[in-house]
Amino acid sequence: MTGLARFERRARELLDPVHYDFFAGGAGDEVALADNEEAFGRLALLPRILRDTTGGSTAVTLLGDACEMPIFVSPTAFHRLAHPGGERATARATAAAGTVLVTGTAATTPVADVVAEAREIREDATVWFQLYLQPDPEVTAALVRRAERAGCTALVVTADSPVFGRRGRDDRNGFHDLPPGLYAENMRDLPGGADRVRPIEMSGAFTWEHLDRLRARTDLPIVVKGVLHPEDARLALRHGVDAVLVSNHGGRQLDVAPATVDALPAVAEAVRGRIPVLLDGGIRSGADAVMALALGATAVGVGRPVLWGLAAGGEKGVGEVLELLRDELVHTMALCGAASPGDLTGDLVTRRGAPR
Ligand SMILES: Cc1cc2nc3c(=O)[nH]c(=O)nc-3n(C[C@H](O)[C@H](O)[C@H](O)COP(=O)(O)O)c2cc1C
Numbered sequence: 350m351t352g353l354a355r356f357e358r359r360a361r362e363l364l365d366p367v368h369y370d371f372f373a374g375g376a377g378d379e380v381a382l383a384d385n386e387e388a389f390g391r392l393a394l395l396p397r398i399l400r401d402t403t404g405g406s407t408a409v410t411l412l413g414d415a416c417e418m419p420i421f422v423s424p425t426a427f428h429r430l431a432h433p434g435g436e437r438a439t440a441r442a443t444a445a446a447g448t449v450l451v452t453g454t455a456a457t458t459p460v461a462d463v464v465a466e467a468r469e470i471r472e473d474a475t476v477w478f479q480l481y482l483q484p485d486p487e488v489t490a491a492l493v494r495r496a497e498r499a500g501c502t503a504l505v506v507t508a509d510s511p512v513f514g515r516r517g518r519d520d521r522n523g524f525h526d527l528p529p530g531l532y533a534e535n536m537r538d539l540p541g542g543a544d545r546v547r548p549i550e551m552s553g554a555f556t557w558e559h560l561d562r563l564r565a566r567t568d569l570p571i572v573v574k575g576v577l578h579p580e581d582a583r584l585a586l587r588h589g590v591d592a593v594l595v596s597n598h599g600g601r602q603l604d605v606a607p608a609t610v611d612a613l614p615a616v617a618e619a620v621r622g623r624i625p626v627l628l629d630g631g632i633r634s635g636a637d638a639v640m641a642l643a644l645g646a647t648a649v650g651v652g653r654p655v656l657w658g659l660a661a662g663g664e665k666g667v668g669e670v671l672e673l674l675r676d677e678l679v680h681t682m683a684l685c686g687a688a689s690p691g692d693l694t695g696d697l698v699t700r701r702g703a704p705r
């Protein structure tokens with residue numbers, strides 16, 4: 350078994366099947382979930398030859414943060430459900446890999462502890478905070494302050510969840526609550542919920558005006574997560590957003606959304622390099638990352654692969670997953686004649702079965 354698949358297999362062996370299903374599953378018939386991965390399989394890379402790639406580098410700068418590779422850790426809920434080390438283990442391994450960890454509203458470890466853990470490994474470790482805007486603006490404001498005080502250097506606002514996706518596996522398994530002792534720790538001690546953990550609320554009432562209010566309230570760069578329509582990328586630019594993240598929530602929200610790599614070119618075209626375009630969904634190898642970078646992403650996020658590494662081996666497992674992806678990325682870039690991520694251009698991507 351090559352690559353990341355062995356981590357998923359190990360995770361499946363170790364996890365409670367109900368929890369495995371929560372991590373692995375998607376919305377509805379899991380069409381978008383499958384398509385995210387399959388879409389990469391429909392693409393091929395058209396390599397360039399005889400280009401000196403020695404002395405190359407995978408480093409990128411993301412919203413001012415130095416990053417050793419253009420692969421970051423996308424926000425996923427409830428890491429302590431995957432492994433007792435939880436978000437702390439993920440934070441240590443991600444810091445060691447020199448890349449960005451996006452922790453968030455649904456973490457089972459408080460954001461301050463996540464950042465502290467990462468900074469124990471590396472002083473300048475980068476942690477961003479994924480925010481679910483909450484209907485009570487005071488709650489949102491408190492979450493933002495919490496992330497700022499913890500030392501997060503960007504906010505990632507998830508905008509693809511006006512309602513919660515319908516997850517058939519969780520419904521069938523009756524999985525709707527965390528087991529005793531595990532909580533969304535960032536929701537603790539918030540206004541109006543003294544001494545208790547507030548539930549994370551989804552709301553269809555949010556508009557770009559709420560983004561404007563957030564913009565006015567924080568100096569942190571803002572990433573909008575869940576952009577698929579190019580017009581929304583244009584709106585993001587108009588509203589002073591600092592980056593867009595092309596995502597369909599790993600196929601967990603709108604089941605008939607396109608694969609993210611299929612949606613990427615139109616978004617990149619709309620943005621025209623004015624702000625970074627990030628992507629997540631279905632990245633399972635360094636080659637997948639290379640394809641997305643060539644099609645206009647500045648960096649790509651991984652969700653489930655990190656959860657599989659975490660479940661399989663805690664901090665060590667996450668480290669192995671990130672190192673495997675880095676190694677494949679370096680190797681694929683070299684074979685494509687690319688010395689740095691900037692050399693990955695759209696002409697290198699073609700449809701399988703139809704070379705130029
Ligand atoms: C178990 C699980 C939990 C997730 N929790 C969140 C979350 O709390 N907030 C969020 O914005 N996205 C969440 N996501 C979506 C991820 O950030 C990301 O978009 C997705 O996992 C990328 O696809 P991939 O798993 O194929 O890499 C979650 C995804 C999974 C699989």
Ligand SMILES: CCCCC(=O)C(=O)O
Nearest residue numbers: 425426455510549598601
């Ligand atoms: C309220 C928890 C949200 C987790 C999430 O975003 C997901 O499971 O996809």
